[in-house]
Amino acid sequence: MSSGAGGAPLLEVRDVAVRFDGIVALDGVSFKIVKGQVLGLIGPNGAGKTTMFNCLSRLYTPTEGDVLFEGQSILPRPAHEMAAIGIGRTFQNVALFSRLTVRENVLIGGHSHTTSNFFNDSLRLPGSRSVERGLEKTAQELIDYLHLGDVADRPVAGLPFGTQKRVELARALAASPKLLLLDEPAGGLNHDEVHELGRLVKQIRDDRNVTVLLVEHHMGLVMSISDNVVALNFGKKIAEGAPDVVRKDPELIRAYLGGEAA
Ligand SMILES: Nc1ncnc2c1ncn2[C@@H]1O[C@H](COP(=O)(O)OP(=O)(O)OP(=O)(O)O)[C@@H](O)[C@H]1O
Numbered sequence: 001m002s003s004g005a006g007g008a009p010l011l012e013v014r015d016v017a018v019r020f021d022g023i024v025a026l027d028g029v030s031f032k033i034v035k036g037q038v039l040g041l042i043g044p045n046g047a048g049k050t051t052m053f054n055c056l057s058r059l060y061t062p063t064e065g066d067v068l069f070e071g072q073s074i075l076p077r078p079a080h081e082m083a084a085i086g087i088g089r090t091f092q093n094v095a096l097f098s099r100l101t102v103r104e105n106v107l108i109g110g111h112s113h114t115t116s117n118f119f120n121d122s123l124r125l126p127g128s129r130s131v132e133r134g135l136e137k138t139a140q141e142l143i144d145y146l147h148l149g150d151v152a153d154r155p156v157a158g159l160p161f162g163t164q165k166r167v168e169l170a171r172a173l174a175a176s177p178k179l180l181l182l183d184e185p186a187g188g189l190n191h192d193e194v195h196e197l198g199r200l201v202k203q204i205r206d207d208r209n210v211t212v213l214l215v216e217h218h219m220g221l222v223m224s225i226s227d228n229v230v231a232l233n234f235g236k237k238i239a240e241g242a243p244d245v246v247r248k249d250p251e252l253i254r255a256y257l258g259g260e261a262a
Pocket residue numbers: 020023024025043044045046047048049050051052
């Protein structure tokens with residue numbers, strides 16, 4: 001919490017390698033995400049983006065290297081503790097409870113963060129009622145913030161995909177993440193929705209002081225909203241820097257052209 005403005009890294013990836021049998025999915029990748037930044041992680045198919053994403057959300061354990069969040073390794077912790085320490089994520093294919101309403105899904109997102117848990121909820125210990133009221137208030141705020149008021153009490157199933165993606169964002173934000181990992185948020189969205197998403201991600205960063213890691217194929221979106229971009233190819237970092245610089249990087253251009261030609 002202390003070092004906000006000084007460019008202290010919120011997340012630091014150190015020499016991360018991941019090997020699956022004979023495949024080297026990541027090969028000694030290092031980068032940092034400064035607090036308050038949007039970092040875009042790009043690269044052609046098979047570059048290792050999703051593998052990195054899965055390391056950061058603790059679904060995978062790196063074969064080598066370390067991942068530090070607020071200066072502490074996340075590797076000793078299991079995936080289900082990530083929300084509580086401040087790392088939130090959305091899923092590429094939307095992972096919501098489709099029979100539950102928008103509001104219920106957002107409430108569930110908040111539960112993963114509170115001290116109130118299944119045990120003291122079911123025992124009705126003092127405090128859980130006020131925690132519940134707090135969660136309901138937060139859920140309503142997020143519903144308003146993400147313009148979900150009209151559909152708040154409708155089941156998620158049947159809502160347009162773009163709307164479901166906003167519900168996922170609301171669910172992830174309900175846990176008050178410090179770092180939000182977005183896995184291809186533009187996938188399946190139309191042109192206008194991608195534009196709106198870009199605006200929303202920047203707004204979330206600014207209004208809610210959330211640092212963002214964006215794994216995305218949509219180059220226009222990445223380049224327009226990222227403060228910094230890290231490019232991977234065949235598991236290695238090949239470029240890093242401001243979007244305008246990375247965009248012109250010869251190795252990155254070769255990687256994309258090579259990928260398409262192959
Ligand atoms: N669970 C796994 N088991 C074996 N190999 C894997 C596994 N996950 C990923 N790989 C391999 O690791 C490499 C990196 O894959 P990854 O999914 O991270 O790439 P990506 O950059 O996300 O690609 P895409 O843009 O196509 O989603 C690829 O060669 C892939 O086949």
